[in-house]
Amino acid sequence: MIHSLPNTKPHVTPDAAQGITALRSDLIRLARRLAASEAEAQDLAQETLLRLWRRRAQVEAVDDLRAYARAAMRNLFRQGLRRAPHLPLEEEDAPAIEPEVFAMLALTDLRAAIARLPADQAGLLTLIMAGETSPAVLAGQTGCPVNTVMSRLARARAQLRRDMDMAPGAPVACLL
Numbered sequence: 001m002i003h004s005l006p007n008t009k010p011h012v013t014p015d016a017a018q019g020i021t022a023l024r025s026d027l028i029r030l031a032r033r034l035a036a037s038e039a040e041a042q043d044l045a046q047e048t049l050l051r052l053w054r055r056r057a058q059v060e061a062v063d064d065l066r067a068y069a070r071a072a073m074r075n076l077f078r079q080g081l082r083r084a085p086h087l088p089l090e091e092e093d094a095p096a097i098e099p100e101v102f103a104m105l106a107l108t109d110l111r112a113a114i115a116r117l118p119a120d121q122a123g124l125l126t127l128i129m130a131g132e133t134s135p136a137v138l139a140g141q142t143g144c145p146v147n148t149v150m151s152r153l154a155r156a157r158a159q160l161r162r163d164m165d166m167a168p169g170a171p172v173a174c175l176l
Contacts, residue, residue, distance in 0.1 A: 020052050020059065023069045025165045030070055034077045044080070048073040113163040121156035124149060 027048055031041035052059055052069055062068045114122050120142075127138055135153075139146045157172040166172070 019065050020049065020056060020069075023052070023066060024049060026066060027069060027073055028165055029167075030073055031077075034074070044073060044077055048076055051076070109164065110160075113160055116163065117156055117159060120144075121152050121159070124153055125156055125160075128153075 024045065027045040028041065031044040031048075032038070035041040035044055048069060051072060059065065059068070114125055117125070124138060124142065127141060132138055132141070135146050135149050139149045142149065144152075158168075160166075160172050161168060161170060
């Protein structure tokens with residue numbers, strides 16, 4: 001007689017999986033407040049999401065997933081503080097990854113976000129990145145009225161804020 005093992009994978013509803021992935025931007029914002037650097041914030045958010053995913057069968061029973069995830073992140077952050085070596089700055093090694101890598105990754109994300117914009121909005125942002133900031137000159141170069149240029153830029157900036165997980169009023173200029 002051949003015995004088979006019962007299916008040990010926990011059944012996860014699509015709602016639970018979507019609920020966990022929908023928390024990403026909220027967890028990144030919290031991690032940025034807790035961590036000392038952007039890299040640490042990204043690591044903290046990813047580790048929290050990974051732990052939630054591993055426990056997704058139990059997470060389905062949680063009433064307030066956002067509060068649960070935020071508490072899990074704070075606990076993970078505190079554990080990291082307890083485990084972190086407290087070395088003086090002169091004894092620390094050089095970073096394992098060059099700092100320029102993070103800027104390059106951010107630039108790649110920004111370029112992808114701009115590429116997803118409608119062509120007219122992406123074109124205006126490209127002109128701004130090239131150094132042109134006068135709405136009147138932009139209107140002359142695109143053949144659109146100044147007010148149209150201004151509204152397209154406003155919509156493009158709002159979409160970039162959403163795509164780059166920025167606060168609604170955050171200046172997009174720091175990305176460009």
